[in-house]
Amino acid sequence: MSWLGQKARQYGATSARLFFYCAIPSACFIHTVFDYAGEITPSYGPSMLPTLNMAGDTLMIERLPGWRSRLRVGDLVAFTTPYDPGRRAVKRLLAEAGDTVCVDPRSKHPAFVQVPKGHVWLQGDNYSNSTDSRVYGPIPLGLLHGRVTWCVWPSPRRIPNGAEIIPGRFSDS
Amino acid sequence: MSSGAARPLWRKAAIAAIVAAPVAIFVTDNIVSLQMISGRSMQPALNPDSNRLWKDVVLVDRMVQGEMAPRRLHRGDVVTLVSPSNPDLLLVKRIIAMPHDCVIPLGKPNSFVRVPKGHCWVEGDESFHSGDSSSFGPVSLALIRGRALTPIWPPSRFGASLAGLPEWKKSRVYPNGSYPLTEL
Numbered sequence: 137m138s139w140l141g142q143k144a145r146q147y148g149a150t151s152a153r154l155f156f157y158c159a160i161p162s163a164c165f166i167h168t169v170f171d172y173a174g175e176i177t178p179s180y181g182p183s184m185l186p187t188l189n190m191a192g193d194t195l196m197i198e199r200l201p202g203w204r205s206r207l208r209v210g211d212l213v214a215f216t217t218p219y220d221p222g223r224r225a226v227k228r229l230l231a232e233a234g235d236t237v238c239v240d241p242r243s244k245h246p247a248f249v250q251v252p253k254g255h256v257w258l259q260g261d262n263y264s265n266s267t268d269s270r271v272y273g274p275i276p277l278g279l280l281h282g283r284v285t286w287c288v289w290p291s292p293r294r295i296p297n298g299a300e301i302i303p304g305r306f307s308d309s
Numbered sequence: 310m311s312s313g314a315a316r317p318l319w320r321k322a323a324i325a326a327i328v329a330a331p332v333a334i335f336v337t338d339n340i341v342s343l344q345m346i347s348g349r350s351m352q353p354a355l356n357p358d359s360n361r362l363w364k365d366v367v368l369v370d371r372m373v374q375g376e377m378a379p380r381r382l383h384r385g386d387v388v389t390l391v392s393p394s395n396p397d398l399l400l401v402k403r404i405i406a407m408p409h410d411c412v413i414p415l416g417k418p419n420s421f422v423r424v425p426k427g428h429c430w431v432e433g434d435e436s437f438h439s440g441d442s443s444s445f446g447p448v449s450l451a452l453i454r455g456r457a458l459t460p461i462w463p464p465s466r467f468g469a470s471l472a473g474l475p476e477w478k479k480s481r482v483y484p485n486g487s488y489p490l491t492e493l
Contacts, residue, residue: 157328164331171338204396219427221451222376254394278391278452 174198176288177214179226183260183267187212187295188226194289195226199282207232210299212284213258218272226284227268228298231257239270249274256280261298337371342455344369344389346401350433350441354387354471355401355460366462367401369455378450379408382429384482384490385473387457390431393445401457402431402441405474408450411483415443422447423486429453430482434475 144154169175180192188195197214207213209229217223231237237257239247251257255274260266269275284295336342346355346365355365369389373381382388384404392398406412411421412430424430428447433439442448460466474482479490 161328161332164335167339168331168334171334216375216449216451217427218449218451219425221378221427221449252394254392254396276391276393276449276452277396278393279449280396 171199173200174282174285177224181225182265183262184212184226184228185262185265187228187261187298188287189290193287195284195295196286196288197282198285203283204277204280207256207280207283208297208299209235209301210297212295212298213256214281214284215258215275215279216281218275218279224281225268227258227260227266229256230259230269231274237269254278339371339374342369342371343367343461344399344401344455344457348438350435350439351387351401351403352435352438354403354434355457360463360466363463365460365466367457367460370458371455373456374454375451378453379427382450382453382456383407384410384484387471388431388453389455389457390448390453392440393448393452399454400431400441402433402439403474404429405432405442405478406430406482406484409485411486412442413481415481421483427451432478 174197176194176196178192178194179188180190182190195214207229209232211229212226213229214224214226217225231251233251233253233255235257236248236250239249249257251274255276257269257274259268259270287293287295344367346367349356352358355367373388382404384407386404387401388404389399389401392400406424407429408424408426410424410430412424413421415432415436422430424447428449430442430447432441432443436443457471459471460469474490476491482490484490
């Protein structure tokens with residue numbers, strides 16, 4: 137690697153210059169790309185079985201400008217949990233503002249929650265083992281981080297929108 | 310980096326701008342930034358009537374986001390937060406209560422609200438003109454984007470202190486559900 141040192145000396149690059157002119161702006165550039173375009177982040181936990189692996193999946197999250205208006209019911213979204221600001225989670229968007237959600241259709245007296253303006257209802261695919269909007273209520277859109285589009289490792293696959301809208305009227309008789 | 314003499318000035322300036330842009334974006338998102346305040350909900354601490362038509366510009370400490378919020382924020386801090394009803398709107402309010410405190414809401418003096426874990430109760434100093442926790446309840450600490458330090462514009466307001474909780478609000482806050490703040 138001595139030719140690299142020779143080239144560096146020829147261009148007058150000292151380690152201090154390399155640090156300030158290359159390392160810091162590169163790190164900030166990567167950080168800016170993560171904040172405004174998309175990032176790759178690991179996830180783990182059983183709450184999104186069978187969609188995501190319990191032992192860990194590395195996901196690509198996109199947040200190109202305007203991603204909030206492109207969110208649809210059925211998308212997987214990454215967000216910060218409201219009760220613990222240091223913790224992030226990935227769940228599926230089941231209802232938007234104005235929709236009414238039936239929290240547990242199997243119970244004798246199901247509860248209905250109307251999602252307020254500016255909020256969404258997020259629920260994990262593994263209903264039996266997921267702490268989500270059924271526990272902490274609708275989540276403000278300001279807590280959302282981005283939309284999960286791909287799983288890149290260990291089994292690369294696209295994460296599609298998983299919603300199937302069944303038309304008809306919900307009857308409570 | 311070659312020696313500077315060979316490159317024209319505009320190229321050096323362009324390279325410097327390209328190198329500095331991500332650093333500037335990083336600093337303004339995560340370390341410190343400026344914020345112009347609109348509205349009257351924080352009078353008289355921000356945008357006092359003496360400003361006439363000028364809007365305050367405050368220096369905002371951005372190192373209070375995410376997991377740093379519960380440690381670095383205290384009752385009485387003025388914070389910028391994303392509105393729970395509209396994610397494109399940034400509000401500037403004062404934190405009245407932190408997690409596990411009990412608050413007597415304005416307008417409902419015979420009831421109290423216990424602030425859940427990870428949330429806070431925010432109010433504008435000028436409650437009459439303010440959409441705050443009195444209307445939308447406790448807000449998650451994760452919605453907070455920064456802590457206002459001091460106004461830097463207009464020049465007459467430079468370095469003005471944003472003070473702490475007004476005395477009349479302290480009697481409505483019971484830290485950890487114990488005695489009201491005025492008695493501690």
